[in-house]
Amino acid sequence: xxxxWDTTQEGFDRLLGWLDQDRDQAGKKYEVIRHRLIKxxxxxxxxxxxxxxxxxxxxxxxxxxxxxPNYVGDPALYFYGVARKVHREWLRxxxxxxxxxxxADVTKDERLYECLDHCMDxxxxxxxxxxxxxxxxxxxAKIDDRKTLADELGIGVNAxxxxxxxxxxxxxxxxxNCMEQLPAN
Numbered sequence: 001x002x003x004x005w006d007t008t009q010e011g012f013d014r015l016l017g018w019l020d021q022d023r024d025q026a027g028k029k030y031e032v033i034r035h036r037l038i039k040x041x042x043x044x045x046x047x048x049x050x051x052x053x054x055x056x057x058x059x060x061x062x063x064x065x066x067x068x069p070n071y072v073g074d075p076a077l078y079f080y081g082v083a084r085k086v087h088r089e090w091l092r093x094x095x096x097x098x099x100x101x102x103x104a105d106v107t108k109d110e111r112l113y114e115c116l117d118h119c120m121d122x123x124x125x126x127x128x129x130x131x132x133x134x135x136x137x138x139x140x141a142k143i144d145d146r147k148t149l150a151d152e153l154g155i156g157v158n159a160x161x162x163x164x165x166x167x168x169x170x171x172x173x174x175x176x177n178c179m180e181q182l183p184a185n
Contacts, residue, residue: 011061018068019075033057033076036136037083044087044113052090056083074129084117115178119171127167134164 019033020026037053046052059082060067071078091110120128133149136142150160 011064014064014068015057015061018064018071029076033079036076037079040080040083041087045109046087046090048090052083052086056086059086073125077129077132080132084113087113111179111182112175115175115182116171118178119174122174123167123171127163130160131164131167131171134160 016023016026016030019029034053034057037056038049041049041052056079060079063082067078088110091113123131130149130153134146137145146157146160150157153160155163
């Protein structure tokens, strides 16, 4: 049975308060998170990317009273964790509704994303944060963000590029090993 989630103005205000005490900053963070969620779902070939992003936000909003008091770290990471679950549910619905050779590809994609999620969970938090920030945004915003990230870490852009590359290699190897260990469907 699909759970119904409801967002009230009070719940949304709590969400913004969790993102930042300054309402304007919270609104900006909200927009960045929503944009990134849409991008995540789009990259995973979800035709309903905006709906899935909104579903993710609604679920997080409903959980704020339980999560926010003890949560440590960037709230955006919590959104991405919930997005993984939303994506898996979406894949299961697709598998049930589509009965063709495409199902094998969807199942493989689901296994791939499960392995990527598993491997991302195994990466130290600082490395995970680095690689997520390294690959966000597009074009000039991406370049500017990478310069900012390098400055925050006190390293050059080339050193940042090397760190991101090394993390990506570790993730690639981990995902490859994970895919080999999972049973084929």
